[in-house]
Amino acid sequence: MxxxxxxxxxxxxxxxxxxxxxxxxxxxxxxxxxxxxxxxxxxxxxxxxxxxxxxxxxxxxxxxxxxxxxxxxxxxxxxxxxxxxxxxxxxxxxxxxxxxxxxxxxxxxxxxxxxxxxxxxxxxxxxxxxxxxxxxxxxxxxxxxxxxxxxxxxxxxxxxxxxxxxxxxxxxxxxxxxxxxxxxxxxxxxxxxxxxxxxxxxxxxxxxxxxxxxxxxxxGIKGAEAVKVFEGVYRDVNIGLANELALWCEEHNVDALEVFESANTQPYCHIHTPGAGVGGHCIPVYPWFVINSSEKLNPRITKTARELNDYMAHHMVELTIKGLNSFEKSLKNAKILVLGLTFRGGVKEFMKSAAIPIISELNGWDADVYAFDPLCDETDANRYGAKWAEMESYKWDAVIITSDHVEFKNMDLDKLMKNVNIPLIVDGRNTIDPVIAREKGFKYLSVGNFKL
Ligand SMILES: NC(=O)c1ccc[n+]([C@@H]2O[C@H](COP(=O)([O-])OP(=O)(O)OC[C@H]3O[C@@H](n4cnc5c(N)ncnc54)[C@H](O)[C@@H]3O)[C@@H](O)[C@H]2O)c1
Structure with missing residues (x-):
C-alpha cells in the first residue's frame, strides 16, 4: 500500500x-x-x-x-x-x-x-x-x-x-x-x-x-537533524558557562549554587549546574558535529565551552590536592576513593565519564587510587586504572564523588567518617549537602563551593 x-x-x-x-x-x-x-x-x-x-x-x-x-x-x-x-x-x-x-x-x-x-x-x-x-x-x-x-x-x-x-x-x-x-x-x-x-x-x-x-x-531533513544536535550544544555551552561562573565563585569565596539558584528566580536566567565534567554519548559529542562541519564559521563559543567542560576533571584533582594540602598531606601515596565510574547516576555507561580522566591524573601523581560504583565491578574499575574497593575497605585520605548515583546521595556520612583517615570529600556532582557534611566534621569541597 x-x-x-x-x-x-x-x-x-x-x-x-x-x-x-x-x-x-x-x-x-x-x-x-x-x-x-x-x-x-x-x-x-x-x-x-x-x-x-x-x-x-x-x-x-x-x-x-x-x-x-x-x-x-x-x-x-x-x-x-x-x-x-x-x-x-x-x-x-x-x-x-x-x-x-x-x-x-x-x-x-x-x-x-x-x-x-x-x-x-x-x-x-x-x-x-x-x-x-x-x-x-x-x-x-x-x-x-x-x-x-x-x-x-x-x-x-x-x-x-x-x-x-x-x-x-x-x-x-x-x-x-x-x-x-x-x-x-x-x-x-x-x-x-x-x-x-x-x-x-x-x-x-x-x-x-x-x-x-x-x-x-x-x-527540511537537515533542519530536523540540526534540532537534536543543537539541543546538545545548548546544554554543553550552558554547562560550560555554569562551570566558568562556579570557578569565579571559588576565587571569590562565594557559594555558586546559592547564587545560581537565586539568579534563576529571574525568568530569563537559567544557569545550569556546575560539576566534574560532561559525559555520555550525546552532550559532549554533538558540539563536534557543529565544529567539524563549519567551513566558514569558527564556532568559538561551542569550542571554548567544550574545552572548559573537559578541563573540569583536572580541576577536581586540583581541589583534591588543595584539600589534602590543608591537612599537610600530599597526593603522592594518598588513599583515594573515587565514587562513581559511570557518567551519570543510575545508568551503566562510561562514555566521557569524569571518573576516567580523574583516575588517570591521580595515578599520574602516584596516588593510591580505588573506585566503587553500585552498577560496576572490579573489571570496570581496573579497566579505567583504579583498584576496586568498598567504603569500609580502607581508611581514606580523600573521597571524590564523580557520579550522582542515588546510593551516594543517601550515603551514611557517620559511617564514612569511621572509614576516613582524613575527612575530605570532593563532590563533583553536588550529591551531598555541604552544610550537613561540614557539620559532621568533613572538609567539603565542590565545584563552586571552596572553603578550606
Ligand atoms: N541511548 C540513548 O540515551 C539515546 C538517546 C537519544 C538518541 N540516541 C540515538 O539512538 C540511536 C540508537 O542508540 P541506542 O542507544 O538505541 O543503541 P543501542 O546500542 O542500545 O542499540 C542498538 C541496537 O542496534 C543493533 N544493530 C547494530 N547494527 C545493526 C544493523 N546493521 N542492523 C540492525 N540492527 C543493528 C544492535 O544489535 C543493538 O541491539 C543512536 O543514534 C543514538 O545516538 C540514543
Missing amino acids: SMLNLSKEEFKNKFKNGKITVAVYGQGKMGLPLANVFAEAGVNVIGVDICEEVVENLNKGINHITEEPFLSELVAKNVKNGTYCATTDGKLAAEKADIMIILVPTLTDEKGNIKLGPVYNVAEIISSGLKEGNIVITEATMPPSTTESLITIFEKSGLKLSNGDFGLAHAPERTMTGTALRDIKGQYPKIIGANDSKTLEILSGMYETINNAGIVPIS
Whole structure:
C-alpha cells in the first residue's frame, strides 16, 4: 500500500486499525521502546536486529533492555497480542513494511568522529526491499546532512526520491535511557522534517498518534537533524558557562549554587549546574558535529565551552590536592576513593565519564587510587586504572564523588567518617549537602563551593 497516496486521516485510521506495518531497524535502548509503543498503538511492528540472541528472546516476549521501566511488560503484551515480532532478516522486513525506521548505533569518539557503518548497512538492506510509496525515516542521531547522504543508496532500488516514488524523513529520538517510554509517549513533542510535504503529512499523523505532546514540523531533513544536535550544544555551552561562573565563585569565596539558584528566580536566567565534567554519548559529542562541519564559521563559543567542560576533571584533582594540602598531606601515596565510574547516576555507561580522566591524573601523581560504583565491578574499575574497593575497605585520605548515583546521595556520612583517615570529600556532582557534611566534621569541597 502506498503511504504517499493516503490523506492524514486515512493514514491515522489504517495505523490504529493494524493496516500499516512499520519495521524498526535496531532493537536497542531506543529502538525497542519505540517499536513497542507503535505496537501498543495497534500497528504491526517488525523489530529488526543483527543480534540473533536478542531477536530469539524478543520473539519469546523477553526484553533485554531491563533498565527501561515497564518495557518488559509491554514487550510481553505486544508479542502475545501479535502486534510485535522481531527478525534478523532486514530485507524481508523491508519487503513487508510500509514504513522503515533506522535506529541503529551511531557511535562516535569524543571528538565527534562518527562511525556510520550500521546506518549505511541498514540503508543498503532497506534499499533491497524498498517499494513505491514507502517512507524511510532516520531517528538515529547523526551530523546534519547524513540522512540525505543515504539517498543514492535508497535509489539503488530503482525508485527515485525526486519523482516522489518514496518518502524520506528525519525524526530525531529525543529520549534518554531509563525514561524512553515516557519520553516517546509525550514528554516532549516529536520533531519531524521530511523531503516533501506529503511525507511530512503522513509523519504528523503517525507521531501525533503515539505522542501526546504532539509534533513540531521542520521545513527540511537537515533542519530536523540540526534540532537534536543543537539541543546538545545548548546544554554543553550552558554547562560550560555554569562551570566558568562556579570557578569565579571559588576565587571569590562565594557559594555558586546559592547564587545560581537565586539568579534563576529571574525568568530569563537559567544557569545550569556546575560539576566534574560532561559525559555520555550525546552532550559532549554533538558540539563536534557543529565544529567539524563549519567551513566558514569558527564556532568559538561551542569550542571554548567544550574545552572548559573537559578541563573540569583536572580541576577536581586540583581541589583534591588543595584539600589534602590543608591537612599537610600530599597526593603522592594518598588513599583515594573515587565514587562513581559511570557518567551519570543510575545508568551503566562510561562514555566521557569524569571518573576516567580523574583516575588517570591521580595515578599520574602516584596516588593510591580505588573506585566503587553500585552498577560496576572490579573489571570496570581496573579497566579505567583504579583498584576496586568498598567504603569500609580502607581508611581514606580523600573521597571524590564523580557520579550522582542515588546510593551516594543517601550515603551514611557517620559511617564514612569511621572509614576516613582524613575527612575530605570532593563532590563533583553536588550529591551531598555541604552544610550537613561540614557539620559532621568533613572538609567539603565542590565545584563552586571552596572553603578550606
Ligand atoms: N541511548 C540513548 O540515551 C539515546 C538517546 C537519544 C538518541 N540516541 C540515538 O539512538 C540511536 C540508537 O542508540 P541506542 O542507544 O538505541 O543503541 P543501542 O546500542 O542500545 O542499540 C542498538 C541496537 O542496534 C543493533 N544493530 C547494530 N547494527 C545493526 C544493523 N546493521 N542492523 C540492525 N540492527 C543493528 C544492535 O544489535 C543493538 O541491539 C543512536 O543514534 C543514538 O545516538 C540514543
